Amino acid sequence: MSKAKxxxxxxxLITNDDGVTAPGIIALTEAMIGLGKIVVVAPDKPQxxxxxxxxxxxxxxxxxxxxxxxxxxxxxxxxxxxxVKLAVDKxxxxxxxxxxxxxxxxxxHSINVIYSGTMSAAxxxxxxxxxxxxxxxxxxxxxxxxxxxxxxxxxxxxxxxNGKTLDKHLCLNVNIPAIEExxxxxxxxxxxxxxxxxxxxxxxxxxxxxxxxxxxxxFQNFDKAKDTDVWALKHNYVSVVPVQFDLTNYELKKKxxxxxxx
Amino acid sequence: MSKAKxxxxxxxLITNDDGVTAPGIIALTEAMIGLGKIVVVAPDKPQxxxxxxxxxxxxxxxxxxxxxxxxxxxxxxxxxxxxVKLAVDKxxxxxxxxxxxxxxxxxxHSINVIYSGTMSAAxxxxxxxxxxxxxxxxxxxxxxxxxxxxxxxxxxxxxxxNGKTLDKHLCLNVNIPAIEExxxxxxxxxxxxxxxxxxxxxxxxxxxxxxxxxxxxxFQNFDKAKDTDVWALKHNYVSVVPVQFDLTNYELKKKxxxxxxx
Numbered sequence: 001m002s003k004a005k006x007x008x009x010x011x012x013l014i015t016n017d018d019g020v021t022a023p024g025i026i027a028l029t030e031a032m033i034g035l036g037k038i039v040v041v042a043p044d045k046p047q048x049x050x051x052x053x054x055x056x057x058x059x060x061x062x063x064x065x066x067x068x069x070x071x072x073x074x075x076x077x078x079x080x081x082x083x084v085k086l087a088v089d090k091x092x093x094x095x096x097x098x099x100x101x102x103x104x105x106x107x108x109h110s111i112n113v114i115y116s117g118t119m120s121a122a123x124x125x126x127x128x129x130x131x132x133x134x135x136x137x138x139x140x141x142x143x144x145x146x147x148x149x150x151x152x153x154x155x156x157x158x159x160x161x162n163g164k165t166l167d168k169h170l171c172l173n174v175n176i177p178a179i180e181e182x183x184x185x186x187x188x189x190x191x192x193x194x195x196x197x198x199x200x201x202x203x204x205x206x207x208x209x210x211x212x213x214x215x216x217x218x219f220q221n222f223d224k225a226k227d228t229d230v231w232a233l234k235h236n237y238v239s240v241v242p243v244q245f246d247l248t249n250y251e252l253k254k255k256x257x258x259x260x261x262x
Numbered sequence: 263m264s265k266a267k268x269x270x271x272x273x274x275l276i277t278n279d280d281g282v283t284a285p286g287i288i289a290l291t292e293a294m295i296g297l298g299k300i301v302v303v304a305p306d307k308p309q310x311x312x313x314x315x316x317x318x319x320x321x322x323x324x325x326x327x328x329x330x331x332x333x334x335x336x337x338x339x340x341x342x343x344x345x346v347k348l349a350v351d352k353x354x355x356x357x358x359x360x361x362x363x364x365x366x367x368x369x370x371h372s373i374n375v376i377y378s379g380t381m382s383a384a385x386x387x388x389x390x391x392x393x394x395x396x397x398x399x400x401x402x403x404x405x406x407x408x409x410x411x412x413x414x415x416x417x418x419x420x421x422x423x424n425g426k427t428l429d430k431h432l433c434l435n436v437n438i439p440a441i442e443e444x445x446x447x448x449x450x451x452x453x454x455x456x457x458x459x460x461x462x463x464x465x466x467x468x469x470x471x472x473x474x475x476x477x478x479x480x481f482q483n484f485d486k487a488k489d490t491d492v493w494a495l496k497h498n499y500v501s502v503v504p505v506q507f508d509l510t511n512y513e514l515k516k517k518x519x520x521x522x523x524x
Contacts, residue, residue, distance in 0.1 A: 050313070
Protein backbone atom coordinates (compact mmCIF):
# COMPACT_ATOMS: atom_id res chain seq x y z
CA MET A 1 0.00 0.00 0.00
CA SER A 2 1.44 3.41 -0.95
CA LYS A 3 1.92 6.21 1.56
CA ALA A 4 -0.78 8.24 -0.16
CA LYS A 5 -3.25 5.40 0.28
CA UNK A 6 -2.34 4.99 3.92
CA UNK A 7 -3.49 8.55 4.53
CA UNK A 8 -6.87 7.77 2.99
CA UNK A 9 -7.95 4.92 5.23
CA UNK A 10 -11.71 4.61 5.00
CA UNK A 11 -13.67 5.57 8.10
CA UNK A 12 -16.03 2.86 9.31
CA LEU A 13 -18.73 4.03 11.72
CA ILE A 14 -20.30 1.28 13.83
CA THR A 15 -23.49 1.44 15.88
CA ASN A 16 -26.29 -0.87 17.06
CA ASP A 17 -29.44 -0.95 19.17
CA ASP A 18 -28.47 -3.55 21.78
CA GLY A 19 -26.05 -1.11 23.40
CA VAL A 20 -22.33 -0.40 23.31
CA THR A 21 -21.42 -3.41 25.48
CA ALA A 22 -23.46 -6.03 23.58
CA PRO A 23 -21.51 -9.05 22.28
CA GLY A 24 -22.92 -8.38 18.79
CA ILE A 25 -21.29 -4.95 18.39
CA ILE A 26 -18.03 -6.25 19.85
CA ALA A 27 -18.07 -9.05 17.25
CA LEU A 28 -18.80 -6.58 14.43
CA THR A 29 -16.00 -4.26 15.57
CA GLU A 30 -13.51 -7.13 15.78
CA ALA A 31 -14.51 -8.20 12.28
CA MET A 32 -13.61 -4.77 10.87
CA ILE A 33 -10.07 -4.50 12.31
CA GLY A 34 -7.65 -3.69 9.47
CA LEU A 35 -10.27 -2.40 7.03
CA GLY A 36 -10.00 1.26 8.05
CA LYS A 37 -10.29 3.72 10.91
CA ILE A 38 -12.97 2.29 13.14
CA VAL A 39 -15.21 4.49 15.27
CA VAL A 40 -17.99 3.06 17.42
CA VAL A 41 -20.81 5.31 18.66
CA ALA A 42 -23.55 3.23 20.24
CA PRO A 43 -26.35 3.57 22.81
CA ASP A 44 -25.47 3.37 26.51
CA LYS A 45 -28.44 1.03 27.10
CA PRO A 46 -30.59 -1.39 25.06
CA GLN A 47 -32.65 0.45 22.43
CA UNK A 48 -34.31 -2.43 20.63
CA UNK A 49 -37.55 -1.68 18.77
CA UNK A 50 -36.90 2.05 18.95
CA UNK A 51 -37.51 2.36 15.20
CA UNK A 52 -36.48 5.69 13.74
CA UNK A 53 -36.99 7.56 17.02
CA UNK A 54 -34.82 10.62 17.66
CA UNK A 55 -34.36 12.67 20.80
CA UNK A 56 -35.70 16.21 20.45
CA UNK A 57 -37.04 17.02 23.91
CA UNK A 58 -33.88 16.49 25.91
CA UNK A 59 -30.13 16.82 25.48
CA UNK A 60 -27.77 14.00 24.55
CA UNK A 61 -24.63 12.85 26.33
CA UNK A 62 -21.57 11.31 24.74
CA UNK A 63 -18.73 9.57 26.62
CA UNK A 64 -15.52 7.99 25.41
CA UNK A 65 -15.35 4.44 26.73
CA UNK A 66 -13.05 1.46 26.44
CA UNK A 67 -14.10 -0.81 23.61
CA UNK A 68 -12.38 -3.22 21.24
CA UNK A 69 -8.61 -2.64 20.87
CA UNK A 70 -8.00 -0.66 17.69
CA UNK A 71 -11.39 1.07 17.69
CA UNK A 72 -12.35 4.47 19.12
CA UNK A 73 -15.51 3.87 21.14
CA UNK A 74 -18.20 6.21 22.46
CA UNK A 75 -21.31 5.60 24.50
CA UNK A 76 -24.32 7.83 23.70
CA UNK A 77 -27.43 8.46 25.78
CA UNK A 78 -29.72 8.58 22.73
CA UNK A 79 -31.36 6.25 20.24
CA UNK A 80 -29.50 4.40 17.45
CA UNK A 81 -30.50 7.15 14.98
CA UNK A 82 -29.23 9.82 17.40
CA UNK A 83 -25.91 7.94 17.52
CA VAL A 84 -25.45 8.23 13.75
CA LYS A 85 -26.34 11.93 13.67
CA LEU A 86 -24.12 12.76 16.65
CA ALA A 87 -21.21 10.67 15.34
CA VAL A 88 -21.16 12.52 12.01
CA ASP A 89 -21.48 16.02 13.49
CA LYS A 90 -19.52 15.78 16.75
CA UNK A 91 -17.15 12.79 16.61
CA UNK A 92 -16.07 12.34 12.98
CA UNK A 93 -16.75 15.93 11.78
CA UNK A 94 -17.33 14.37 8.34
CA UNK A 95 -19.32 11.57 6.76
CA UNK A 96 -17.80 8.12 7.26
CA UNK A 97 -17.16 5.96 4.18
CA UNK A 98 -19.58 3.38 5.48
CA UNK A 99 -21.88 2.99 8.47
CA UNK A 100 -22.60 -0.49 9.78
CA UNK A 101 -25.04 -1.45 12.48
CA UNK A 102 -25.30 -4.58 14.61
CA UNK A 103 -24.66 -7.40 14.82
CA UNK A 104 -28.21 -7.47 16.17
CA UNK A 105 -29.12 -10.21 18.62
CA UNK A 106 -32.19 -11.54 16.80
CA UNK A 107 -33.70 -11.35 13.30
CA UNK A 108 -34.66 -8.14 11.49
CA HIS A 109 -36.25 -9.64 8.39
CA SER A 110 -39.67 -8.81 6.93
CA ILE A 111 -41.66 -6.05 8.70
CA ASN A 112 -39.14 -5.97 11.56
CA VAL A 113 -37.04 -3.57 9.48
CA ILE A 114 -39.52 -0.84 10.48
CA TYR A 115 -39.36 -1.45 14.24
CA SER A 116 -35.64 -2.19 14.40
CA GLY A 117 -33.28 0.36 15.91
CA THR A 118 -30.39 -1.47 14.20
CA MET A 119 -31.90 -1.01 10.75
CA SER A 120 -33.14 2.51 11.46
CA ALA A 121 -29.57 3.56 12.25
CA ALA A 122 -28.43 2.11 8.92
CA UNK A 123 -31.31 3.81 7.09
CA UNK A 124 -30.45 7.13 8.77
CA UNK A 125 -26.93 6.88 7.35
CA UNK A 126 -28.30 6.20 3.88
CA UNK A 127 -30.57 9.29 4.13
CA UNK A 128 -27.29 11.19 4.64
CA UNK A 129 -25.83 9.52 1.51
CA UNK A 130 -23.56 7.29 3.60
CA UNK A 131 -23.55 3.66 2.35
CA UNK A 132 -24.81 1.45 5.14
CA UNK A 133 -25.42 -2.14 6.18
CA UNK A 134 -27.37 -3.53 9.12
CA UNK A 135 -26.45 -7.02 10.32
CA UNK A 136 -28.66 -9.33 12.37
CA UNK A 137 -28.08 -12.86 13.59
CA UNK A 138 -31.17 -15.00 14.15
CA UNK A 139 -30.20 -15.79 17.71
CA UNK A 140 -31.39 -13.72 20.66
CA UNK A 141 -28.99 -15.41 23.09
CA UNK A 142 -26.33 -13.33 24.84
CA UNK A 143 -24.03 -16.27 24.10
CA UNK A 144 -24.83 -16.43 20.37
CA UNK A 145 -22.01 -17.64 18.09
CA UNK A 146 -21.02 -14.76 15.80
CA UNK A 147 -18.26 -16.65 13.93
CA UNK A 148 -20.06 -16.94 10.59
CA UNK A 149 -21.72 -13.53 10.93
CA UNK A 150 -18.32 -11.86 11.42
CA UNK A 151 -16.93 -13.37 8.22
CA UNK A 152 -20.00 -12.37 6.23
CA UNK A 153 -19.92 -8.84 7.66
CA UNK A 154 -16.27 -8.36 6.70
CA UNK A 155 -16.86 -9.77 3.21
CA UNK A 156 -19.82 -7.42 2.60
CA UNK A 157 -18.08 -4.32 3.96
CA UNK A 158 -15.06 -5.02 1.73
CA UNK A 159 -17.42 -5.50 -1.23
CA UNK A 160 -19.04 -2.09 -0.61
CA UNK A 161 -15.77 -0.23 0.20
CA ASN A 162 -14.00 -1.59 -2.87
CA GLY A 163 -16.88 -1.70 -5.29
CA LYS A 164 -18.42 0.88 -7.55
CA THR A 165 -21.22 3.01 -6.14
CA LEU A 166 -24.38 1.08 -6.82
CA ASP A 167 -26.66 3.69 -5.25
CA LYS A 168 -25.79 6.90 -3.41
CA HIS A 169 -28.29 5.95 -0.73
CA LEU A 170 -27.25 2.30 -0.52
CA CYS A 171 -28.63 0.50 2.53
CA LEU A 172 -28.62 -3.26 3.00
CA ASN A 173 -30.56 -5.30 5.54
CA VAL A 174 -28.51 -8.45 6.13
CA ASN A 175 -29.88 -11.34 8.19
CA ILE A 176 -27.79 -14.39 9.02
CA PRO A 177 -29.30 -17.75 9.94
CA ALA A 178 -28.19 -19.13 13.32
CA ILE A 179 -26.62 -22.29 11.96
CA GLU A 180 -23.12 -23.66 11.63
CA GLU A 181 -21.07 -21.80 9.03
CA UNK A 182 -20.66 -24.86 6.78
CA UNK A 183 -24.45 -25.21 6.53
CA UNK A 184 -24.93 -21.69 5.11
CA UNK A 185 -25.75 -22.14 1.41
CA UNK A 186 -24.78 -18.61 0.29
CA UNK A 187 -26.09 -15.07 0.06
CA UNK A 188 -29.43 -14.21 -1.57
CA UNK A 189 -30.60 -10.75 -2.65
CA UNK A 190 -34.23 -10.59 -1.49
CA UNK A 191 -37.27 -8.44 -1.04
CA UNK A 192 -38.85 -7.76 2.35
CA UNK A 193 -41.49 -10.45 3.07
CA UNK A 194 -44.99 -9.48 4.16
CA UNK A 195 -44.60 -11.37 7.41
CA UNK A 196 -45.26 -10.00 10.87
CA UNK A 197 -46.24 -10.73 14.42
CA UNK A 198 -49.85 -11.51 15.23
CA UNK A 199 -49.80 -9.49 18.41
CA UNK A 200 -51.64 -9.98 21.65
CA UNK A 201 -51.19 -8.17 24.93
CA UNK A 202 -50.81 -10.22 28.06
CA UNK A 203 -53.11 -8.58 30.61
CA UNK A 204 -51.96 -8.65 34.26
CA UNK A 205 -52.68 -6.90 37.53
CA UNK A 206 -50.05 -5.13 39.61
CA UNK A 207 -49.82 -5.56 43.42
CA UNK A 208 -52.27 -2.63 43.75
CA UNK A 209 -54.90 -4.26 41.54
CA UNK A 210 -54.31 -1.99 38.53
CA UNK A 211 -54.16 -3.48 35.02
CA UNK A 212 -51.05 -3.46 32.88
CA UNK A 213 -50.23 -4.98 29.49
CA UNK A 214 -47.17 -6.72 28.03
CA UNK A 215 -46.75 -7.06 24.27
CA UNK A 216 -46.49 -10.66 23.00
CA UNK A 217 -46.97 -12.18 19.56
CA UNK A 218 -46.66 -15.11 17.20
CA PHE A 219 -44.72 -14.66 13.97
CA GLN A 220 -46.71 -15.28 10.81
CA ASN A 221 -45.58 -15.32 7.18
CA PHE A 222 -48.30 -14.25 4.74
CA ASP A 223 -45.90 -14.03 1.81
CA LYS A 224 -45.59 -17.10 -0.41
CA ALA A 225 -42.98 -15.60 -2.79
CA LYS A 226 -39.60 -17.30 -3.05
CA ASP A 227 -37.51 -14.15 -3.34
CA THR A 228 -38.27 -12.94 0.20
CA ASP A 229 -35.90 -12.69 3.14
CA VAL A 230 -38.03 -15.08 5.17
CA TRP A 231 -37.81 -17.74 2.42
CA ALA A 232 -34.04 -17.32 2.08
CA LEU A 233 -33.41 -17.62 5.83
CA LYS A 234 -35.68 -20.65 6.13
CA HIS A 235 -33.60 -22.30 3.39
CA ASN A 236 -30.27 -21.55 5.11
CA TYR A 237 -29.24 -18.55 3.00
CA VAL A 238 -28.01 -15.19 4.27
CA SER A 239 -30.68 -12.68 3.15
CA VAL A 240 -29.73 -9.25 1.79
CA VAL A 241 -32.60 -6.80 1.27
CA PRO A 242 -31.70 -3.44 -0.28
CA VAL A 243 -33.71 -0.89 1.71
CA GLN A 244 -34.88 2.64 0.87
CA PHE A 245 -36.50 5.55 2.67
CA ASP A 246 -38.92 6.78 0.02
CA LEU A 247 -42.19 5.48 1.48
CA THR A 248 -44.30 6.73 -1.44
CA ASN A 249 -46.68 4.05 -2.68
CA TYR A 250 -46.37 4.89 -6.39
CA GLU A 251 -48.99 2.37 -7.49
CA LEU A 252 -51.55 3.84 -5.13
CA LYS A 253 -50.48 7.34 -6.19
CA LYS A 254 -51.50 6.50 -9.78
CA LYS A 255 -54.79 4.96 -8.66
CA UNK A 256 -55.64 7.97 -6.49
CA UNK A 257 -54.85 10.40 -9.27
CA UNK A 258 -57.40 8.53 -11.43
CA UNK A 259 -60.04 8.00 -8.72
CA UNK A 260 -59.79 11.27 -6.85
CA UNK A 261 -63.21 12.85 -6.60
CA UNK A 262 -62.57 15.59 -4.04
CA MET B 263 -80.71 5.55 7.42
CA SER B 264 -82.23 2.05 7.97
CA LYS B 265 -82.15 0.30 11.32
CA ALA B 266 -79.76 -2.32 9.93
CA LYS B 267 -77.35 0.37 8.87
CA UNK B 268 -77.50 2.04 12.27
CA UNK B 269 -76.12 -1.16 13.80
CA UNK B 270 -73.15 -1.07 11.46
CA UNK B 271 -71.74 2.31 12.32
CA UNK B 272 -68.11 2.39 11.25
CA UNK B 273 -65.54 2.45 14.03
CA UNK B 274 -63.08 5.33 13.78
CA LEU B 275 -59.91 4.94 15.83
CA ILE B 276 -58.04 8.18 16.55
CA THR B 277 -54.51 8.59 17.85
CA ASN B 278 -51.62 11.06 17.61
CA ASP B 279 -48.12 11.75 18.89
CA ASP B 280 -48.63 15.10 20.62
CA GLY B 281 -50.58 13.42 23.42
CA VAL B 282 -54.23 12.86 24.30
CA THR B 283 -54.80 16.45 25.49
CA ALA B 284 -53.27 18.21 22.45
CA PRO B 285 -55.53 20.69 20.64
CA GLY B 286 -54.83 18.83 17.36
CA ILE B 287 -56.38 15.53 18.47
CA ILE B 288 -59.33 17.36 20.02
CA ALA B 289 -59.91 19.12 16.69
CA LEU B 290 -59.66 15.83 14.78
CA THR B 291 -62.10 14.12 17.15
CA GLU B 292 -64.60 16.97 16.89
CA ALA B 293 -64.35 16.79 13.11
CA MET B 294 -65.40 13.11 13.13
CA ILE B 295 -68.57 13.47 15.25
CA GLY B 296 -71.48 11.87 13.39
CA LEU B 297 -69.37 9.72 11.07
CA GLY B 298 -69.31 6.62 13.29
CA LYS B 299 -68.36 5.26 16.68
CA ILE B 300 -65.33 7.26 17.73
CA VAL B 301 -62.65 5.82 19.97
CA VAL B 302 -59.53 7.79 20.91
CA VAL B 303 -56.44 5.97 22.25
CA ALA B 304 -53.51 8.36 22.45
CA PRO B 305 -50.25 8.81 24.38
CA ASP B 306 -50.38 10.26 27.90
CA LYS B 307 -47.44 12.57 27.06
CA PRO B 308 -45.82 14.09 23.96
CA GLN B 309 -44.27 11.41 21.73
CA UNK B 310 -43.10 13.47 18.77
CA UNK B 311 -40.28 12.02 16.66
CA UNK B 312 -40.75 8.57 18.21
CA UNK B 313 -40.91 7.01 14.74
CA UNK B 314 -42.08 3.41 14.72
CA UNK B 315 -40.85 2.74 18.26
CA UNK B 316 -42.75 0.15 20.30
CA UNK B 317 -42.50 -0.71 23.99
CA UNK B 318 -41.15 -4.20 24.58
CA UNK B 319 -39.12 -3.86 27.77
CA UNK B 320 -41.83 -2.57 30.08
CA UNK B 321 -45.58 -2.91 30.54
CA UNK B 322 -48.16 -0.47 29.20
CA UNK B 323 -50.91 1.31 31.09
CA UNK B 324 -54.30 2.33 29.70
CA UNK B 325 -56.74 4.72 31.44
CA UNK B 326 -60.19 5.91 30.42
CA UNK B 327 -60.22 9.70 30.49
CA UNK B 328 -62.62 12.50 29.67
CA UNK B 329 -62.25 13.64 26.08
CA UNK B 330 -64.50 15.17 23.45
CA UNK B 331 -68.24 14.66 24.06
CA UNK B 332 -69.41 11.74 21.91
CA UNK B 333 -66.03 9.97 21.81
CA UNK B 334 -64.68 7.23 24.07
CA UNK B 335 -61.20 8.37 25.10
CA UNK B 336 -58.22 6.50 26.57
CA UNK B 337 -54.78 7.64 27.62
CA UNK B 338 -51.92 5.17 27.04
CA UNK B 339 -48.42 5.16 28.54
CA UNK B 340 -46.81 3.95 25.30
CA UNK B 341 -45.76 5.25 21.90
CA UNK B 342 -48.20 6.13 19.09
CA UNK B 343 -47.61 2.67 17.53
CA UNK B 344 -48.29 1.01 20.92
CA UNK B 345 -51.59 2.94 21.05
CA VAL B 346 -52.78 1.42 17.77
CA LYS B 347 -51.79 -2.12 18.78
CA LEU B 348 -53.35 -1.83 22.24
CA ALA B 349 -56.53 -0.18 20.91
CA VAL B 350 -57.18 -3.04 18.47
CA ASP B 351 -56.45 -5.85 20.94
CA LYS B 352 -57.73 -4.47 24.27
CA UNK B 353 -60.17 -1.62 23.59
CA UNK B 354 -61.97 -2.38 20.33
CA UNK B 355 -61.42 -6.17 20.28
CA UNK B 356 -61.61 -5.88 16.47
CA UNK B 357 -60.05 -3.84 13.69
CA UNK B 358 -61.57 -0.37 13.30
CA UNK B 359 -62.89 0.65 9.86
CA UNK B 360 -60.35 3.42 9.71
CA UNK B 361 -57.51 4.71 11.87
CA UNK B 362 -56.67 8.41 11.77
CA UNK B 363 -53.77 10.12 13.44
CA UNK B 364 -53.20 13.79 14.31
CA UNK B 365 -53.88 16.52 13.69
CA UNK B 366 -50.15 16.92 14.20
CA UNK B 367 -48.84 20.28 15.36
CA UNK B 368 -46.25 20.82 12.62
CA UNK B 369 -45.46 19.42 9.17
CA UNK B 370 -44.78 15.76 8.38
CA HIS B 371 -43.89 16.07 4.73
CA SER B 372 -40.79 14.69 2.95
CA ILE B 373 -38.39 12.62 5.11
CA ASN B 374 -40.28 13.58 8.29
CA VAL B 375 -42.68 10.72 7.58
CA ILE B 376 -39.97 8.38 8.91
CA TYR B 377 -39.41 10.21 12.22
CA SER B 378 -43.02 11.10 12.85
CA GLY B 379 -44.96 9.28 15.57
CA THR B 380 -48.18 10.54 13.96
CA MET B 381 -47.37 8.91 10.62
CA SER B 382 -45.89 5.77 12.22
CA ALA B 383 -49.21 5.18 14.01
CA ALA B 384 -51.04 5.46 10.68
CA UNK B 385 -48.52 3.16 9.01
CA UNK B 386 -48.91 0.62 11.83
CA UNK B 387 -52.66 0.50 11.13
CA UNK B 388 -52.02 -0.06 7.43
CA UNK B 389 -49.65 -2.96 8.24
CA UNK B 390 -52.69 -4.47 10.01
CA UNK B 391 -54.80 -3.89 6.86
CA UNK B 392 -56.69 -1.01 8.49
CA UNK B 393 -57.08 1.99 6.13
CA UNK B 394 -55.37 4.96 7.71
CA UNK B 395 -54.67 8.66 7.34
CA UNK B 396 -52.23 10.87 9.20
CA UNK B 397 -53.01 14.61 9.31
CA UNK B 398 -50.52 17.38 9.99
CA UNK B 399 -50.98 21.13 10.04
CA UNK B 400 -47.92 23.24 9.22
CA UNK B 401 -48.18 25.22 12.44
CA UNK B 402 -46.37 24.18 15.63
CA UNK B 403 -48.28 26.66 17.77
CA UNK B 404 -50.46 25.39 20.60
CA UNK B 405 -52.98 28.00 19.40
CA UNK B 406 -52.94 26.88 15.75
CA UNK B 407 -56.18 27.37 13.81
CA UNK B 408 -57.50 23.91 12.86
CA UNK B 409 -60.65 25.16 11.06
CA UNK B 410 -59.56 24.27 7.52
CA UNK B 411 -57.74 21.11 8.66
CA UNK B 412 -60.92 19.81 10.35
CA UNK B 413 -62.98 20.21 7.17
CA UNK B 414 -60.33 18.49 5.05
CA UNK B 415 -60.00 15.64 7.55
CA UNK B 416 -63.76 15.01 7.58
CA UNK B 417 -63.92 15.14 3.77
CA UNK B 418 -61.06 12.64 3.39
CA UNK B 419 -62.39 10.23 6.03
CA UNK B 420 -65.81 10.25 4.35
CA UNK B 421 -64.10 9.61 0.99
CA UNK B 422 -62.30 6.55 2.38
CA UNK B 423 -65.25 5.19 4.39
CA ASN B 424 -67.69 5.51 1.47
CA GLY B 425 -65.34 4.72 -1.36
CA LYS B 426 -64.17 1.49 -2.87
CA THR B 427 -61.09 -0.17 -1.44
CA LEU B 428 -58.19 1.31 -3.35
CA ASP B 429 -55.55 -0.69 -1.47
CA LYS B 430 -55.92 -3.06 1.45
CA HIS B 431 -52.97 -1.37 3.11
CA LEU B 432 -54.07 2.18 2.29
CA CYS B 433 -52.18 4.84 4.23
CA LEU B 434 -52.22 8.54 3.41
CA ASN B 435 -49.89 11.24 4.67
CA VAL B 436 -51.87 14.49 4.56
CA ASN B 437 -50.23 17.85 5.22
CA ILE B 438 -52.23 21.06 5.38
CA PRO B 439 -50.67 24.48 4.81
CA ALA B 440 -51.14 26.93 7.68
CA ILE B 441 -53.06 29.53 5.69
CA GLU B 442 -56.61 30.81 5.61
CA GLU B 443 -59.07 28.25 4.25
CA UNK B 444 -60.02 30.41 1.27
CA UNK B 445 -56.37 30.52 0.14
CA UNK B 446 -56.06 26.72 -0.08
CA UNK B 447 -56.01 25.88 -3.79
CA UNK B 448 -57.06 22.22 -3.47
CA UNK B 449 -55.70 18.76 -2.76
CA UNK B 450 -52.72 17.28 -4.62
CA UNK B 451 -51.66 13.62 -4.70
CA UNK B 452 -47.88 13.74 -4.31
CA UNK B 453 -44.73 11.77 -3.78
CA UNK B 454 -42.48 12.20 -0.75
CA UNK B 455 -39.84 14.87 -1.51
CA UNK B 456 -36.16 14.21 -0.88
CA UNK B 457 -35.95 17.08 1.56
CA UNK B 458 -34.59 16.92 5.06
CA UNK B 459 -32.95 18.78 7.90
CA UNK B 460 -29.30 19.67 7.67
CA UNK B 461 -28.62 18.83 11.28
CA UNK B 462 -26.20 20.31 13.73
CA UNK B 463 -25.92 19.71 17.43
CA UNK B 464 -25.74 22.70 19.70
CA UNK B 465 -22.93 21.95 22.17
CA UNK B 466 -23.35 23.27 25.72
CA UNK B 467 -21.93 22.72 29.18
CA UNK B 468 -24.05 21.83 32.20
CA UNK B 469 -23.54 23.52 35.63
CA UNK B 470 -20.96 20.80 36.43
CA UNK B 471 -18.89 21.50 33.32
CA UNK B 472 -19.96 18.37 31.42
CA UNK B 473 -20.84 18.59 27.72
CA UNK B 474 -24.31 17.96 26.36
CA UNK B 475 -25.84 18.28 22.90
CA UNK B 476 -29.19 19.52 21.58
CA UNK B 477 -30.36 18.60 18.09
CA UNK B 478 -31.01 21.57 15.78
CA UNK B 479 -31.29 21.83 12.02
CA UNK B 480 -32.16 23.82 8.93
CA PHE B 481 -34.69 22.39 6.48
CA GLN B 482 -33.37 21.86 2.97
CA ASN B 483 -35.20 20.70 -0.16
CA PHE B 484 -32.97 18.78 -2.60
CA ASP B 485 -35.89 17.68 -4.77
CA LYS B 486 -36.77 19.84 -7.74
CA ALA B 487 -39.73 17.72 -8.92
CA LYS B 488 -43.17 19.35 -9.04
CA ASP B 489 -45.16 16.35 -7.85
CA THR B 490 -43.66 16.38 -4.35
CA ASP B 491 -45.40 17.21 -1.08
CA VAL B 492 -42.98 20.07 -0.45
CA TRP B 493 -43.84 21.66 -3.82
CA ALA B 494 -47.58 21.28 -3.24
CA LEU B 495 -47.46 22.84 0.24
CA LYS B 496 -45.30 25.72 -0.96
CA HIS B 497 -47.93 26.42 -3.60
CA ASN B 498 -50.83 26.39 -1.09
CA TYR B 499 -52.14 22.91 -1.83
CA VAL B 500 -52.97 20.21 0.70
CA SER B 501 -50.49 17.39 -0.02
CA VAL B 502 -51.57 13.73 0.05
CA VAL B 503 -48.79 11.16 -0.17
CA PRO B 504 -49.85 7.50 -0.29
CA VAL B 505 -47.41 5.69 1.99
CA GLN B 506 -46.31 2.05 2.18
CA PHE B 507 -44.25 -0.14 4.48
CA ASP B 508 -42.36 -2.29 1.95
CA LEU B 509 -38.92 -0.68 2.21
CA THR B 510 -37.40 -2.92 -0.48
CA ASN B 511 -35.41 -0.88 -3.00
CA TYR B 512 -36.42 -2.90 -6.08
CA GLU B 513 -34.18 -0.98 -8.46
CA LEU B 514 -31.14 -1.67 -6.30
CA LYS B 515 -32.27 -5.28 -5.89
CA LYS B 516 -32.03 -5.72 -9.68
CA LYS B 517 -28.64 -4.01 -9.82
CA UNK B 518 -27.26 -6.14 -6.99
CA UNK B 519 -28.50 -9.34 -8.59
CA UNK B 520 -26.50 -8.38 -11.70
CA UNK B 521 -23.39 -7.09 -9.91
CA UNK B 522 -23.14 -9.54 -7.07
CA UNK B 523 -19.69 -11.06 -6.95
CA UNK B 524 -19.71 -12.76 -3.57
